[in-house]
Amino acid sequence: MKKSNRFLTVGISVVAASALVLAGTSSSDAAVKKLSTIKIAAVVKGLDNPYFISVKAGIVDTAKALGVTANVQAAPGLNDDIGQANKLDALAGQNYDCYIVIPISSNNLSQGLGKVTKKGKPIINIDSPVDPASLKAAGGKITSFAGTDNTAAGKAGGESMVKLIGKGKKIALIAGLAGNVTSNARIDGFKAGAAGSTFVGPVNADWDTTKALDAANQMLVANSDIAGFFAANDQMAQGIAKAVAAAGKKIPVYGVDGIMDNLNLIKGGSVTASVSQYPYVMGKMGVEACVVLAQGGKVPAWTVTPHKVIDASNIDAALASKNNLPPGGYKDPYAALIKK
Amino acid sequence: MNIPAKSPASSAQAEEAGTSMYAKLRLAMKDPFFWSNWIVVVAFILVVVVFGAIKPHSFLTMYNLNNVLVASSIPAIIAVGQTFAVTTAGIDLSVSSTMTLGAVAFGLAFTNGWPVWASCIAGTLAGLGCGLLNGIIIAKRKISDFIVTLGMLSVAAGLALVLSNGRPRQIVSTQLSTLAIGGVGQIPYLMMIALVITVAAHFFLFNTRFGTHILATGGDPDAARSMGVNIDLVKIVVYSVSGTLAGFAAMLTISRIGAAEPAANTSILLNSVAAVVLGGVSLFGGRGTIFGPFVATLLLQALTNGLTVVGVAAYYQYVSIGLVVILSAALVRTK
Numbered sequence: 001m002k003k004s005n006r007f008l009t010v011g012i013s014v015v016a017a018s019a020l021v022l023a024g025t026s027s028s029d030a031a032v033k034k035l036s037t038i039k040i041a042a043v044v045k046g047l048d049n050p051y052f053i054s055v056k057a058g059i060v061d062t063a064k065a066l067g068v069t070a071n072v073q074a075a076p077g078l079n080d081d082i083g084q085a086n087k088l089d090a091l092a093g094q095n096y097d098c099y100i101v102i103p104i105s106s107n108n109l110s111q112g113l114g115k116v117t118k119k120g121k122p123i124i125n126i127d128s129p130v131d132p133a134s135l136k137a138a139g140g141k142i143t144s145f146a147g148t149d150n151t152a153a154g155k156a157g158g159e160s161m162v163k164l165i166g167k168g169k170k171i172a173l174i175a176g177l178a179g180n181v182t183s184n185a186r187i188d189g190f191k192a193g194a195a196g197s198t199f200v201g202p203v204n205a206d207w208d209t210t211k212a213l214d215a216a217n218q219m220l221v222a223n224s225d226i227a228g229f230f231a232a233n234d235q236m237a238q239g240i241a242k243a244v245a246a247a248g249k250k251i252p253v254y255g256v257d258g259i260m261d262n263l264n265l266i267k268g269g270s271v272t273a274s275v276s277q278y279p280y281v282m283g284k285m286g287v288e289a290c291v292v293l294a295q296g297g298k299v300p301a302w303t304v305t306p307h308k309v310i311d312a313s314n315i316d317a318a319l320a321s322k323n324n325l326p327p328g329g330y331k332d333p334y335a336a337l338i339k340k
Numbered sequence: 341m342n343i344p345a346k347s348p349a350s351s352a353q354a355e356e357a358g359t360s361m362y363a364k365l366r367l368a369m370k371d372p373f374f375w376s377n378w379i380v381v382v383a384f385i386l387v388v389v390v391f392g393a394i395k396p397h398s399f400l401t402m403y404n405l406n407n408v409l410v411a412s413s414i415p416a417i418i419a420v421g422q423t424f425a426v427t428t429a430g431i432d433l434s435v436s437s438t439m440t441l442g443a444v445a446f447g448l449a450f451t452n453g454w455p456v457w458a459s460c461i462a463g464t465l466a467g468l469g470c471g472l473l474n475g476i477i478i479a480k481r482k483i484s485d486f487i488v489t490l491g492m493l494s495v496a497a498g499l500a501l502v503l504s505n506g507r508p509r510q511i512v513s514t515q516l517s518t519l520a521i522g523g524v525g526q527i528p529y530l531m532m533i534a535l536v537i538t539v540a541a542h543f544f545l546f547n548t549r550f551g552t553h554i555l556a557t558g559g560d561p562d563a564a565r566s567m568g569v570n571i572d573l574v575k576i577v578v579y580s581v582s583g584t585l586a587g588f589a590a591m592l593t594i595s596r597i598g599a600a601e602p603a604a605n606t607s608i609l610l611n612s613v614a615a616v617v618l619g620g621v622s623l624f625g626g627r628g629t630i631f632g633p634f635v636a637t638l639l640l641q642a643l644t645n646g647l648t649v650v651g652v653a654a655y656y657q658y659v660s661i662g663l664v665v666i667l668s669a670a671l672v673r674t675k
Contacts, residue, residue: 047654074654076644079603082593086411086641090648093403105508107599111520134598137512177506 032339033097038068038294040287041091042100043084043109045128047074050260051279052102055127057323058283059100066338068291071096081108088112092119098290100124100283106131114138122293126282126305143293146285146303148277150185150256151192153307154232157254157275158193160309161228164252164272169227172219173202174212174240176232183207183232186256190230200226205236212239220247229253234262234274241270258310258324266315273311280323281305281330288334297337306330380618380632383668384639391646398649402526410520412641413530414596417589418608419615419633420541421582426616427545428558428574429625430478430485432582434492436609438470440602441496442590447509447600456515460591467587468580470496475579479572489579497604504602511594520595530592534634537585542630554578558625614665615640639668 042059045052056072063070073091075084081104088101092115099116101123103109113135116123122143129145161171171194176183187202200223205212212231220226220243229244229251231237237255244251255262258276265271282305289299308326310318317327392400418435425432446463454462470492477488519529527535545551556564557574565571594600617623618639619632643664647657 071651072654073648076657077607079601079605080607081597081601081603082411082414082605083607083644085596086407086644087648089407089411090404090645093401093407094398094649105597105599105601107508107510108597108601110598111517111596114521131510133512134510137514137517137598 032295035067035291035340038098038291039096040068040070040098040100040290040294041094041096042070042072042283042286043088043091044072044074044100044102045084045104046077046080048077051257054279054324055102055283058280059287060283061280061323062284062287066287066291068287068294070287075104079104081105085109085112089115092116096121097294098122098124100126100286100290101130102127103130107134110134110138110140113140113142117141122290124286124289124293126286127279144289144299144301144303146282146289146305148307149304150182151189152304153256153275153277154186154189154191154230155193156189156307156309157186157230157256157273158190158195160193160273160275160311161190161230161252161254162194162197165227167196168198170198170200170223170225171228171230172200172216172223172226174205174215174229174231174236175202176204176207176236178204186232187230194230202232205231205239207233207235209235209239212236213243214239216240216243217247220244220249226251231255233257234259234271237262237271237274238265241265245270258308258318260324263310263315263319263324266310266312267319269312273309276308276310276318276324276326278306278308278324278326278330280325281332285332285334288332288338292334292337295339297339299337300333303333380620380636380639380668383618383664384635384642387639387642387646391642391650395646395649399646404645404649406523406526406528408638408642408645409531410528410596411645412638413528413534414589414592415608415611415615415641416534416634416637417537417585417592418612419619419637420538420630421585422612422616423541423619423621423628423630423633424545424554424578424581425485425489426621426623427554427625427628428578429561429623430575430578431489431613431623432471432474432579433486433489433609434470434474434496435582435586435612436606437493437495437497437500437604438467438583438586439590439593439608440500440604441470441503442467442587443594443600444500444504444509444602445587446590446594447511448503450511450513450600451509456513456591460588463590464584464587467590468584470587471580471583472576474583475576478579479575485579493604493609500602500604504600506602508602509600511598511600516591516595517598519592530595533592538630538634541581545628545630550574550577555626555628558622558628560626611637611640618665618668636668640665 044055047053059070059072073087084104085108088109089112092112101109117140125142125145127147173187175187200219203215205215229240231240234255234257237253241253252272255274258274262271262274292299306326314327422432442463445466446459449459449462474489474492478485523529553569553574556569557571561571615633615636618636621628
């Protein structure tokens with residue numbers, strides 16, 4: 001392999017000890033690395049958010065099922081970007097075969113990832129992407145990214161709503177923080193999916209339930225003919241549902257994410273649907289991609305993790321699934337590549 | 341690590357001129373504060389030895405010790421500032437958002453084409469502004485430092501969001517990334533900066549007349565006032581020092597994460613208070629040490645690093661770090 005050749009030439013000039021280590025890694029290309037010897041390190045966002053607890057569960061369960069070792073570390077607290085960078089730095093020096101990361105901000109892990117890349121170890125980035133410019137400046141390289149395609153998720157929501165309310169109706173849009181990439185992608189995707197409808201907004205409600213409630217109230221007062229609401233996340237959909245109920249109307253409300261609170265509201269009928277993301281699956285795919293790479297295999301550079309519109313028709317299946325897996329299964333490009 | 345043979349506390353005690361080194365040392369040994377000062381050093385060595393024994397090939401590598409030093413440098417600078425406030429029996433709860441405001445000021449200056457050094461001054465001045473305001477309100481209006489700095493915590497965090505429009509600014513500068521990654525030998529640049537600040541702060545607190553005034557104000561403000569110490573000025577200076585250091589540390593944060601983030605990082609505040617208490621600074625004022633909080637910061641970072649390297653699950657880390665803080669504080673308080 002090209003990579004190991006380069007390492008060997010470098011290795012000659014390096015001290016004997018590190019040369020031994022490098023020889024060790026290159027020999028693993030010949031015989032597939034045994035699953036029980038594969039070690040994976042993961043640094044996720046704060047575990048004060050159920051979403052990332054779900055990612056962690058996906059990593060831990062999958063590692064256990066495959067028989068590989070996984071060390072899952074999390075940012076010590078909300079917004080502790082430096083604390084998370086410290087954790088990655090601590091793990092980067094150790095001999096893990098592969099690293100899974102979800103950065104708090106798009107920049108904060110870049111320097112640590114640079115160190116990982118310099119050691120020649122693969123990196124799987126899940127959920128939130130690392131900023132390519134800062135990563136390049138630090139000399140880092142992401143081997144594969146696995147996350148939701150937010151445009152496609154928004155589009156699925158738009159198509160589903162048009163099916164429900166009919167073509168050419170007026171739909172109100174409520175977005176997250178102004179300028180946020182994720183929010184924009186979901187709103188744009190929704191507009192494409194619901195093409196032919198007229199749109200009110202988008203109004204920015206900063207991902208916040210209360211702000212979305214206020215925004216929805218104002219939109220309802222100004223437009224009596226709103227036939228549907230789409231929010232860029234579930235928290236905001238909950239606020240909209242309250243506004244709609246208070247106005248005594250029956251208007252479909254769609255959200256994105258599929259958080260447990262909202263699934264319960266869909267079951268209860270106050271929220272109509274949510275385009276669910278699957279954090280557990282992201283964690284699972286992260287581990288699988290790592291195992292494939294540790295065994296010397298190749299993985300796609302970008303994998304779209306599943307999304308699914310959850311509404312009255314499939315809410316029972318969604319709630320019954322223990323780890324909140326998508327009803328009806330999903331495509332996993334990594335699982336088949338693992339050599340057992 | 342770089343603890344001088346002579347305890348910093350002893351210099352505050354040994355005011356009499358002309359005492360020999362031996363007599364100074366003997367005096368220090370009798371002082372219970374001397375021992376509480378050294379417990380944190382013992383605890384630090386213990387943490388290094390324990391993790392070194394469990395994972396010698398991961399924890400005790402130059403690479404990893406380098407990590408501990410890098411991770412310690414920013415909290416150490418904040419802890420030094422916090423020490424000044426606590427030495428006067430006060431507390432600065434605004435350090436974390438002062439640092440955020442400093443980062444945003446740096447980001448604004450930098451993205452408007454200012455060079456790194458000028459942006460750094462902008463960030464430091466923003467911090468100085470917060471500290472100065474804290475100090476003036478506390479000194480002149482006689483309002484509890486707890487309330488004033490708690491208010492400033494919110495004001496500075498809000499200002500940071502207003503000025504940045506809630507969005508991070510990417511800072512791409514080779515100078516800054518060299519600062520974050522590089523070093524001389526095994527000592528990272530960031531730690532060298534922290535060390536220089538620590539030594540300078542030690543000199544200021546224990547070898548200048550104004551430093552003595554700070555200690556006197558914390559010990560007994562009424563007595564200090566009757567001795568002619570300008571208590572108001574002391575208060576204003578200590579909060580300004582704390583704010584300035586927080587604003588300056590913002591630059592180091594930016595160098596590490598490559599962006600000026602408007603979100604406040606509250607763990608910086610908790611870390612600084614924990615380090616000050618562990619380091620043996622009395623929360624009731626008057627008894628201070630600069631090297632104590634510095635070593636305590638190393639202790640806390642070595643602990644987090646060690647737990648991560650050993651692979652202790654995230655949930656247990658919170659428990660273990662909290663326990664170590666309480667345990668060491670209990671030991672430090674034993675007279």
